[in-house]
Amino acid sequence: MKLNELAKDLNISTESFMKFIQDFDLELSECMSTQMEVKPDFERFARENADFLKRYQADLDHSKSVSDIAQTINQPEEKVEEIIKKEKPKLYDNGIFRSSVSSFGIDNKLGGNYKFVYDYFGKKSGLKERDFIGYRDLFFYISRSLEPFINKEQILNWGIHKPAGIILYGPPGSGKIFWANKIAEIIGYTFTEVKKHYLGTSFVDGRQTSFNDFLIQMMKDEKVLLFMDDFDQIMRQRSEKVSVNSCDEATKEIILHSVSRFEEEDLLMIGSANSLSLIDKEVLAPGRFDVLIPVFPPNARERSEMILYHMTENLPEDSLLLKILRNNKADHRPFWTEVASQMKVFSNTMIVDFTQSLKIRIRNQYLKDSNESMKLDTKLLNSALRDARVKLTDEYLDRIEQFIIDVSNTNFDDFPTRVRQLSKELNSYKIVEKPRKTIGFTHNTDDPKK
Structure with a gap:
């Protein structure tokens, strides 16, 4: 069962489940798979404690002050304020904290008794059994960005389309290619890397071929994720001060010409960039590469x-x-x-x-x-x-x-x-x-x- 299906069954939002997992520091591998399939222990916990999870969601959605939180969890205001200062959540002008701040999460950090939660997850998964270490926040952020691929209701009920292009940006060595592979795994696409020799014109088996030919072939194949490294260099803005490689400029034009067809052809292109500052603003326009995912050290x-x-x-x-x-x-x-x-x-x-x-x-x-x-x-x-x-x-x-x-x-x-x-x-x-x-x-x- 997918997480969104469990959420619908229990009338609890998927967002609330994601925040709960982070607030209570649960290992992702104990709760769900990379494809958001919930594990038996987590499903059992959710069904047997649905009332608590609904109270957790109601509190999460409610705007509140430090005094409100302290009263709800019966903790001193100064201790609540100390936790709040560390997390620095969003504030309204009147000093009330916006939703996404959980009174229960703060109480858990202050030593509140939530043993009933951890009783369901008594056996910790070994590191070698995990899909990845840490990065729960990034995993959930990526999962939300990929929701149109996972949940058909997004387009049927809300008209939200699949992204055609995603940019993973971050410093060298931070794991951008790892996350591109993980995205392919989440949405069930075949990971294909765009090699340098695919760009421009080359000869394969004595036959002339171009990047345009390669891209057309990829669009013919089923469910392909194309990963392109050095995306910020290939897609950089041309100006009087900055000269651009003619091969890169041709590649950029081909991609911008074809990107509108990616969704209907079940193709997703992911660009890996060290920085967003050099990328042509046309590339970042809505319907193109408008999903930006930071990959932190x-x-x-x-x-x-x-x-x-x-x-x-x-x-x-x-x-x-x-x-x-x-x-x-x-x-x-x-x-x-x-x-x-x-x-x-x-x-x-x-x-x-x-x-x-x-x-x-x-x-x-x-x-x-x-x-x-x-x-x-x-x-x-x-x-x-x-x-x-x-x-x-x-x-x-x-x-x-x-x-x-x-x-x-x-x-x-x-x-x-x-x-x-x-x-x-x-x-x-x-x-x-x-x-x-x-x-x-x-x-x-x-x-x-x-």
């Missing part, structure tokens, strides 16, 4: 989970590395929390680089000492961290800064917490110049603190 918690995943991936139970990790309690996420906190604005690929470097260093140390009880100390971790920081260049940090500008202009209301966290991490790399000391003697009238 992982936050601190996601980084620690990714480190654990990549350190233990595909290891058999009797492997030496797993024995060493267990001896250091490094087979659990808390061990990696400290080093993950030092990986500010790290991309997914930088985290993989860290784990590969660390594995090699652990192996070299073991070959030297033959000791399964070896200590994974700060020196070892910092050496691997130093290797991974090689890609943390000024150019990469500039890309992060531009991404924050892009997402602030386009998707801030969808990801306010992520934007603020990423901005804070980026600012930690900025050098603050110390004020210079005044030359001369300090007089009695001078304030030495100044």
Whole structure:
């Protein structure tokens, strides 16, 4: 059963279910599949606790003040205000919080008793069994964007059409191709990458072929997702100051000419861009590539989970590395929390680089000492961290800064917490110049603190 079908059965909105999963920090893999098929435990919980979920939805939809929330959950106002300040939800001019703030979610963060929720999900899914780590907010945002593909009622009842084009934008190494594959999986389309040699004119088996020929063939095939890398370069705005490759310009014209046919031909094109700033505004026009999805670098918690995943991936139970990790309690996420906190604005690929470097260093140390009880100390971790920081260049940090500008202009209301966290991490790399000391003697009238 799909989530939207369960929601309709129980007369509870799909949005409310999505917010509930995030508020109560439930693992997606315990609740539903990538295709939004609900798991048996989650369906049983929803049906047996429908009254609670309806009260949760009613509270979610109701605008309220800090005082209203505190009264509802019987918690001190100052504690409620502390949680509110961290989450920074939207406010009306009169100080009332808009909907999407859950009193129950705040109560749960303040230690309210919701054991009945977690009793249904007692067995945590191992990292290797998950479709992906973290990113629940991004997964739900993408799922909402893909609703016309999943739910036929969108077009039948509301006239909402499938998007013809989507742009995944974010800094290098953040996982845009992963999410493009995940989108193909969600909507049941075949993932096809547009190779560089498809652009322009080329010869295949002695026959001349062009990108236009390739695109026509893709539209003939059933349910195809076309993934195009370097989308911001190919689709960039031409001007007197900016010259554009003639091959890229021809590709852009072909796509803009054909995009109106994508929906009826069951073709979805996804462009991967480092930034939105260079893309021609014609490309972003309604009915073209008007669905913009930001792909963030992982936050601190996601980084620690990714480190654990990549350190233990595909290891058999009797492997030496797993024995060493267990001896250091490094087979659990808390061990990696400290080093993950030092990986500010790290991309997914930088985290993989860290784990590969660390594995090699652990192996070299073991070959030297033959000791399964070896200590994974700060020196070892910092050496691997130093290797991974090689890609943390000024150019990469500039890309992060531009991404924050892009997402602030386009998707801030969808990801306010992520934007603020990423901005804070980026600012930690900025050098603050110390004020210079005044030359001369300090007089009695001078304030030495100044």
